[in-house]
Structures are given as C-alpha cells and as structure tokens.
Ligand code: NIG
C-alpha cells in the first residue's frame with residue numbers, strides 16, 4: 001500500500017460498524033499499529049475515532065483520526081459524518097424486482113381464505129405475473145422496476161440480486177435479465193442477475209414439466225449465460241421436483257454458472273441439501289429445512305438466505321431453524337424476496353425487524369445478513385459486505401446512536417447518505 005499518495009476521499013467523524021469477522025485486526029494505514037475490533041463492540045465490529053481512506057472507489061486504509069497525515073486540502077475530498085453510523089452498503093441478495101402488473105386481487109383472495117397453493121394450481125399466482133410480464137415492453141418493465149428500486153436504495157441498498165422467472169420462455173426470460181442489467185447502467189447500484197427459468201411450468205408446457213425443463217437446460221441456460229451469474233430453481237410441490245431441479249443445476253454447472261435454490265419453503269423436498277452438494281452459493285426460504293440439511297450446507301459453504309417477508313405475507317407457521325443454522329455455523333443472509341406474490345416488500349430494514357421479531361435473530365445477525373453474509377450469498381465477499389481494506393467503498397450512513405436502532409422502529413428510515421465506490425449517490 002502506498003501511503004505517500006493522498007487518497008481521493010477521507011471519511012471521518014463516523015462511528016463505523018465494519019461488520020468484519022471477530023478475528024479481524026485493522027492495520028492502521030500510517031503507524032502500522034493494529035486497531036482491534038474489541039476497541040468498542042465485537043458483534044458489529046464497531047470502530048470510533050477511525051477514518052477511512054478511499055482511493056479509486058476502494059478502501060485503501062483505516063487509521064486512527066489523530067494519526068491521519070495532513071494532505072494538501074485541494075487533493076482530497078473530505079466527508080464529515082458528524083457522529084452518524086457508517087455501515088457497509090446494504091445487500092439485498094434475493095429479489096424478483098422485474099415484473100409486470102401486481103397481484104393485489106390475489107392478496108384479497110388469500111385474505112378471504114384461498115391459499116397460495118390453491119391460487120397457483122388454478123392458473124393464478126406466478127402465472128398471472130407471467131401473463132403481465134410477457135405483455136409488458138422492456139421500457140415498461142424498466143420503469144416499474146426502477147420505481148421499486150428507488151425505495152430500496154433510499155434505505156442504503158448498494159447491491160441487489162435480481163432474478164428473472166416471470167417470462168418462462170427464452171425470449172421473455174432474456175428480456176427480464178436485460179432490464180435488470182439496464183438498471184445498473186442508470187442507477188448507482190450493482191446488480192447481480194440470476195436466471196430463474198425454472199420458476200413455474202408455463203401454460204404451453206402444462207402437464208409436461210420435463211419438456212419445459214429440457215427447454216430450460218438446452219436453450220434458456222446457454223442463451224442466458226452472458227446475462228446472468230447464477231441459475232435458480234423453485235423446487236416445491238407446486239413447481240419442480242428434485243430430479244427436474246437437479247437437471248437444471250447440472251446444465252447450470254456445465255454453463256459455468258453459480259447455483260441458487262428456492263427450497264424447503266412450503267414442504268421439505270431435500271432441494272437445499274441436493275443443491276449444497278452441487279456447491280450452491282445459497283439455499284433460500286428454508287422454513288422446512290432439517291438439522292441434517294444444515295450440516296450439509298455448512299460442509300459445502302452454502303449460505304442460508306431467510307426471507308421473512310414471504311413468511312409473513314403467506315402467514316406461514318413453520319419458522320426456519322435459526323438455532324440449527326447457528327449451531328452448525330451456516331451463514332445466514334436476510335433479503336426482501338421482493339416479488340408481486342408472496343413478498344411485495346420494498347424495505348430491507350423492515351426485513352431486519354422481522355428477522356428479529358419473527359425469527360428470533362439478533363439485530364447484529366440481521367445486519368450481518370444484509371452485509372457480510374449477503375455478500376457471501378452472491379459470492380462477492382472479496383469485494384463487498386464489510387468495511388475493510390481492499391473492499392469497495394460502498395457505504396450507508398445512518399442517523400442512529402446504535403446499530404440496533406436500524407431495525408428497532410418500523411416505517412422509519414434513518415438513512416442519511418449512500419456512497420457507491422466512495423461517491424455520494426443522488427437518485
Ligand atoms: O420467492 N417461491 C417462489 N417464488 C417467489 C414467489 C413468486 C410469486 O409468488 O410470484 C418467492 O416467494
């Protein structure tokens with residue numbers, strides 16, 4: 001590290017929740033003295049009186065404020081936090097943000113007693129969003145997704161994963177992935193795209209799920225390869241079975257794409273363990289996950305992504321086994337699952353509140369779930385997710401006294417600044 005050159009930006013006056021691992025020592029950029037996270041608080045890796053140097057969008061040093069060399073003021077830009085909390089930019093690692101229409105009518109049906117499965121089996125559910133998405137132009141899809149994206153960004157989200165899955169044919173799945181990629185061109189956000197061709201059986205293949213899986217494996221995955229980094233599948237009694245899901249993942253691996261899975265949401269199918277054995281980056285939902293599944297996930301480094309919005313909106317009773325995940329050391333990520341059916345959610349902070357109030361997670365685990373572990377669920381942990389030297393300077397600044405306040409109140413957004421690669425964002 002060359003400390004002679006002035007950094008582009010120095011962030012001072014923040015309380016910093018680094019979210020780095022307990023063993024991390026922060027090497028001071030100038031005196032070389034390590035700053036241990038035990039300075040204040042282990043769980044959040046809190047640091048006070050420490051400044052951050054950012055060069056070319058990357059964190060180049062962390063230093064005690066009294067040790068910062070005085071640079072020629074014109075050479076550096078300074079950001080004064082005035083006591084605000086600085087966290088890594090939030091990561092929403094599981095969304096279905098691009099879709100046409102909405103499903104408020106189905107929500108009303110559910111309120112008067114119909115179940116999610118019943119609606120799906122009678123041609124509604126995912127398939128009604130497929131009709132609306134196929135009918136929408138790329139511009140219409142972009143505009144509605146951009147509108148939703150703004151809400152997430154206002155709460156400090158700097159990286160988002162977006163799945164396709166409401167096209168269910170080659171042309172429309174690619175259309176959704178293109179729209180998702182375009183969002184990154186127009187907003188200060190990083191977008192990771194995932195092909196979810198195996199989300200539901202489209203009307204053209206009714207009664208022929210195997211035929212549709214062949215289309216996904218032989219046409220969709222090869223054609224989507226340059227538009228996505230992962231492939232996901234919905235393995236469930238109302239969607240694809242274990243064997244069909246395995247075929248999709250074999251084709252994904254062959255195409256060099258990462259694997260993610262919607263698993264054990266409504267029933268136990270064994271998909272989380274199977275996907276983990278195929279080196280899935282994450283298994284998501286997991287209400288019906290078993291203890292032995294947890295061991296397999298731990299063994300393969302598969303992240304458990306919990307989605308409290310879908311749990312809440314579907315009025316689920318069975319909670320994901322948070323204790324078993326903890327005991328087995330499986331990293332837990334938290335995401336919105338933003339989608340028109342089971343989770344019409346545009347607040348990651350609310351998901352942090354629900355992870356605590358519904359799943360008995362701690363606020364520190366919730367914040368780790370949308371920073372450090374959210375990054376792992378996208379295999380981006382070398383680049384983002386913590387405030388450490390070498391990571392991208394994606395930050396969110398908050399007007400709170402303690403990190404727990406991020407999730408403590410509902411409907412309150414204390415975000416006072418979002419920085420993408422060191423630059424303050426406006427959108
Ligand atoms: O993650 N579980 C499957 N897919 C979505 C729901 C999609 C929908 O209902 O439109 C989910 O919950």
Ligand code: FE
Nearest residue numbers: 094096262337
């Ligand atoms: Fe989902």
